[in-house]
Amino acid sequence: MSNNKVVEIQKLLKQFPVGGDFFTALSDINFELEKAEFTGLVGPSGSGKTTLLNIIGGLDSPTKGTINVLGMELGSASHNERAFLRKTKMGFIFQSYNLLPVYTVFENVELPLILNKVESKERKRLVTQAVEWVGLSDKIDSRPAQLSGGECQRTAIARAIVHEPALILADEPTANLDAKNSHQIMNIMVRLNKELNTSFIFATHDEKIMAYLRRIVHLEDGQIVKDEIIENPEMGAI
Amino acid sequence: MLFHLAIKNLIGAGIRTWLNVFVTAVSFFMIIFTSGMYDGMRSHAKQVTIDTEVAGGAYWHPKYDPLDPFSYEDAHGIPPKEIHELIQSNDAFSVLVSQASIYPNGRMMPVMMKGIEPNQSIINLPTQSLLTHTDDLIPVLIGSGMAKYTQLKVGDTFAIRWLDANRTYDADEGVIVAIMETENFKVDMGTIWIPLDRAQTMLDMEKEATYITFSKKSATIQNKENWIYRDVNYLMRDMEAMIKADEPGAQIMYMILLALAGMGIFNSQILSIFRRRKEIGTLMALGMTRSRVVTLFTLEGGMNAFFALIMTLILGGPVFIYFALYGIPLPIDYSEMGLIVAKRLIPVYTMGLFVSTTLFIAFVVLVLSYLPSRRIAKMKPTDALRGKIN
Ligand SMILES: Nc1ncnc2c1ncn2[C@@H]1O[C@H](COP(=O)(O)OP(=O)(O)O)[C@@H](O)[C@H]1O
Ligand SMILES: [Mg+2]
Numbered sequence: 001m002s003n004n005k006v007v008e009i010q011k012l013l014k015q016f017p018v019g020g021d022f023f024t025a026l027s028d029i030n031f032e033l034e035k036a037e038f039t040g041l042v043g044p045s046g047s048g049k050t051t052l053l054n055i056i057g058g059l060d061s062p063t064k065g066t067i068n069v070l071g072m073e074l075g076s077a078s079h080n081e082r083a084f085l086r087k088t089k090m091g092f093i094f095q096s097y098n099l100l101p102v103y104t105v106f107e108n109v110e111l112p113l114i115l116n117k118v119e120s121k122e123r124k125r126l127v128t129q130a131v132e133w134v135g136l137s138d139k140i141d142s143r144p145a146q147l148s149g150g151e152c153q154r155t156a157i158a159r160a161i162v163h164e165p166a167l168i169l170a171d172e173p174t175a176n177l178d179a180k181n182s183h184q185i186m187n188i189m190v191r192l193n194k195e196l197n198t199s200f201i202f203a204t205h206d207e208k209i210m211a212y213l214r215r216i217v218h219l220e221d222g223q224i225v226k227d228e229i230i231e232n233p234e235m236g237a238i
Numbered sequence: 239m240l241f242h243l244a245i246k247n248l249i250g251a252g253i254r255t256w257l258n259v260f261v262t263a264v265s266f267f268m269i270i271f272t273s274g275m276y277d278g279m280r281s282h283a284k285q286v287t288i289d290t291e292v293a294g295g296a297y298w299h300p301k302y303d304p305l306d307p308f309s310y311e312d313a314h315g316i317p318p319k320e321i322h323e324l325i326q327s328n329d330a331f332s333v334l335v336s337q338a339s340i341y342p343n344g345r346m347m348p349v350m351m352k353g354i355e356p357n358q359s360i361i362n363l364p365t366q367s368l369l370t371h372t373d374d375l376i377p378v379l380i381g382s383g384m385a386k387y388t389q390l391k392v393g394d395t396f397a398i399r400w401l402d403a404n405r406t407y408d409a410d411e412g413v414i415v416a417i418m419e420t421e422n423f424k425v426d427m428g429t430i431w432i433p434l435d436r437a438q439t440m441l442d443m444e445k446e447a448t449y450i451t452f453s454k455k456s457a458t459i460q461n462k463e464n465w466i467y468r469d470v471n472y473l474m475r476d477m478e479a480m481i482k483a484d485e486p487g488a489q490i491m492y493m494i495l496l497a498l499a500g501m502g503i504f505n506s507q508i509l510s511i512f513r514r515r516k517e518i519g520t521l522m523a524l525g526m527t528r529s530r531v532v533t534l535f536t537l538e539g540g541m542n543a544f545f546a547l548i549m550t551l552i553l554g555g556p557v558f559i560y561f562a563l564y565g566i567p568l569p570i571d572y573s574e575m576g577l578i579v580a581k582r583l584i585p586v587y588t589m590g591l592f593v594s595t596t597l598f599i600a601f602v603v604l605v606l607s608y609l610p611s612r613r614i615a616k617m618k619p620t621d622a623l624r625g626k627i628n
Contacts, residue, residue, distance in 0.1 A: 059523060059619040080527045087525020094623070098520040102250025112524055114239055159524075 005068075006167055006199045007033035007056055012065035014051055014222075025051045026222040029065070033201065035166075038193050038236075040202040040210060043219035049203035050171055052219070056201065057090060057169050058082030070166055087115050091160030091198075093170035097152040099144040099159075105131060106140045109158045116163055130158040134188055150181030157185065161192055168192075171203045179208060183235070186212045190236040212236040240530060244537040248545070255542070258506050262546035262603075265499030267554040269492065270595055274558065274585035275566065276488050280481050281586050284474065289362045290422040292473045294454035297321055297330075298466040302448050307337050307350070311401065314446045318463040321450050329456035331358035332447035334437045338400040340412070340430065342388040350429045351400060353437025360453045363425060367416035368433045376412040376436055381426025385417045392417055398430075403442040410440070499599070500606050507539050507610040518614055519622030528615045535614060539607020540600070547596060561585050 012029035015022040026048045033039060041049045054060040055067060058074050059082075067074045070089050074082060086092075091112075099108050109130055113123040131140050134154035144152055153173060160168050170189070174182035190212055192198050202209055210216060211234040218226035248255045302313035314334060317325070324330035331354065338351035356368040368377045376398060380390065390396065392414050399409040412432070420426050438444050450465075459467075511518070521531050565584040 054620050057523065059623070080529075083522065083525050083527045085525075086523060090525070092520075092523045094520075094523075098516060098523075098623070100250075100517055100520070102247060102252075107246065114243065115525055117239065 004035045005032060006035055006037070006070060007031065007201075008066075008068040009056075010066045012052075012055070012067060013063045014048070014055060014060070015063045024222055026055075026062075029222075029224060031217065031224065031227075033199060036193065036197040036199055037215060038190065038200050038213060039215040039217060040204055040213040041217050041219055042204060042210060042213075044205060047219040048222040049205075049219055051222075053169050053171050053201065053203045056167075057092065058085055087112070088163070089166045091163070091165040091168040093153070093156050093160050093168065093173045095172040095175045097144070097149075097156045097176075099152055099155055101144050104141050104143055105136060105147070105155050105158075108144070108155055109162050112159060112163045118163075126162050127158075130162040131155075133161065133192070134158045148181075149176050150178075150184060153177060153181070153185055154188065157188055157192075161196070161198065164196060165198065167199045167201070169201050169203075172206070173202065174204070174206050174209055182206070182208045186236065240534050240537055244534055244541055247534075247538055248541055255545075258502075258542055259545045259549055261502050261506075262499060262543055263549040263553065265495060265502065266546055266550040266595075266599060267557075269495045269499070269599070270550070270554070270558070270587065270591065271561075271585070272491060272495065273488075273591055273595065274562075274587040276491075277588065277591065278585035282584065283481070284477060286421045287424070287474060287477050288470065290420055290425055291361060292451070292470055293360045294452050294456055295467070295469045296449045296451045296473060297459075297462055298449045298468055299447070300464045300466055302335070302466075304335075307348075310335050310337050310350075310448070311405075313448050314403075314441075314443050316445050317447050317450055318459075318461060318465060320459045320461050321465065324452055324456055324459070325355075325450065328359075330450050330452035331355040331360055332434055332450050334434060334441065334443060334446060335448040336400055336437070336441055338398055338430070340388070341397040341399070342390050342394070343396075345388075347388065348428075351398070351437065352429060352431050353434040353441075354431055355434045360451060363420070363431070364416055364418050365431065367418075368431065370415040372413050372415060376410055376432055376440070377415040378412040379416050379418060379431040380414060381420050381423075381429070382417055383423060383426040384429065385414070387427070390414050390417075400440060402440065408440065496599070496602060500602055503539060503543065503603055503606045504610060506542075507535070507607050510538075511535060511610055511614060515617070515622045516625050518617060519619050519624075522619035523623065528617070532608075532611045532614050535611040536604065536608045539611070540604050542607075543600060543603035547599075558585075558587050562587055 009029055009031040012026060012031075013024070014026035015024050029052065041052055043049055051060065055062055055074070056069055058069065058077070062075060065075075070085060072081065072085050077085070100111070103111070106127055109127045110123055113126060118126065128137075128140075131137055134157050136151060136154050136158065139147060139151060144155070147155065153176075168189075174185060177185065186209060189200060193200055202213065204210070214230050214233055216226075216228050216230060217224055218228075297317070299313045299315050301309055303309040317332065321330065325332060334353035336351050338349050340347050340349050354363075354365050354368070356365045358365055363379075365379065368379055370377055375395060378398075380388075385391070395411050395413045397409055398412045399407060402408050412430070438446060518531055521534075522528065562585055
């Protein structure tokens with residue numbers, strides 16, 4: 001596997017037990033992602049986007065097939081090894097932000113650094129920097145309940161990037177946001193992608209996001225039906 | 239690191255944490271309070287028994303068995319010389335025990351008739367009152383429990399019938415000269431106290447005694463002949479046995495309180511895991527291993543208990559100190575139930591009680607925090623993230 005491959009998936013099958021039977025959520029998925037890509041998994045609700053994203057993130061395991069993420073064979077990796085991979089090299093962004101309600105913006109963003117045992121002075125520097133990136137310096141001591149949806153998602157982005165991961169997985173990050181906030185967030189991520197070479201995979205069916213993507217992988221009923229490269233995205237040119 | 243996060247989570251949860259802590263603190267308080275009260279009862283009962291009955295110990299006539307009333311007939315004799323010297327120097331006093339029947343208000347009641355030296359000051363009984371002049375009536379001192387049971391008042395007269403040394407029945411009239419308030423039912427229920435010389439005459443047992451109680455500071459005797467030396471431990475052993483017999487009750491109480499405290503902790507822990515399952519999923523997505531999440535939640539539960547302990551000491555401490563100094567007024571008179579209980583109970587809080595309670599509860603709390611947290615280890619991160627729990 002070449003150094004530039006961030007994700008490599010072959011013949012992936014994912015089935016969920018339903019009653020005494022199986023529901024096939026993903027089948028015959030073959031997918032590769034290069035470094036610094038800005039790619040979206042796009043498809044209607046129930047098409048398997050979240051399932052695929054979770055498998056790439058090592059939160060779920062495939063039923064069949066091989067998957068290599070950032071150099072780790074996830075199929076044979078233990079829970080703890082996958083946790084380690086997420087902790088050190090991945091960032092997650094969720095539709096409903098998933099901030100810890102009792103923590104301030106600073107503390108939420110600091111969390112991945114604490115998990116990575118970064119020492120406190122360095123933590124402070126990195127958190128301040130990440131919060132600046134998303135333009136929330138004036139809200140650094142607020143708690144999630146005091147923030148708007150857009151501000152929450154920006155906090156979540158800061159948390160996802162603070163340890164400078166190689167891959168960020170974002171599941172419907174704009175689904176709870178209005179157009180203005182959605183664009184603001186997408187612009188932040190485009191900038192991150194360009195300046196830090198961070199790879200992004202989105203799961204979305206939001207047209208606004210699609211306008212920024214440079215590659216769109218279309219999913220339908222758990223299968224990739226189309227994989228297109230967008231040479232000149234409508235939005236996000238810097 | 240987990241410690242740091244656990245503190246942040248607890249402090250961050252604000253009022254919810256403090257409510258939990260408060261509830262646990264109340265349980266702690268109750269456990270320590272009841273244990274202290276119980277220890278207080280026990281030490282009080284012991285102290286009262288020594289004060290009103292046992293003093294420094296006793297010499298028994300070899301035939302004397304307080305539990306066998308038929309032994310009283312033969313259990314009397316003139317005390318050996320050295321014991322007699324103790325009595326002479328006011329370091330001991332004689333008691334002559336016999337069976338008798340009294341007829342208060344026409345009813346018959348078997349009693350233990352005890353002749354006691356009225357001038358003794360070794361045990362705390364108002365025996366001086368037996369010196370009251372009564373025109374040949376036998377002066378009788380009884381306890382308030384006995385007075386209530388027989389409905390006798392000071393000045394009431396009644397017949398007393400006894401078996402003398404020659405095994406012939408004799409009877410005479412007695413008069414209540416005093417009724418004493420005592421917490422020791424053993425010197426009260428079923429007992430009448432009369433002057434020693436009077437008893438000796440009535441029973442035709444001049445100079446004789448059944449046992450001799452000596453003071454705490456009296457010297458030990460070289461030659462006690464065949465009389466039996468009974469030390470304080472021996473004389474307290476039925477008292478100790480009673481306390482022992484009572485122990486399961488205290489332990490059940492303790493277990494109930496602990497179970498209540500435990501249920502609270504267990505419940506809030508389950509609730510917390512249910513409420514925070516999305517947070518658990520997020521922590522896993524951020525790369526925390528399941529075992530660390532389990533440890534985090536267990537730690538939070540444990541620290542909850544630690545805060546509770548501090549709160550108990552801060553809020554409950556003054557209460558403990560107040561009760562330890564001034565006692566707790568008791569609403570019921572337990573002596574009627576045959577228990578030695580003060581009207582004001584002074585609880586005893588020992589360092590040992592605090593330490594053992596704390597250690598034990600800390601252990602229980604950790605287990606109770608750990609058990610529910612274990613289900614986190616079985617959670618799938620994807621389910622947790624979706625807010626599902628299985
Ligand atoms: N844990 C699960 N158990 C059973 N079925 C599941 C589970 N997770 C997802 N599915 C099913 O798999 C399909 C794909 O789900 P998902 O990946 O969430 O779709 P999308 O994110 O594209 O909306 C859906 O039909 C969903 O009901
Ligand atoms: Mg989805």
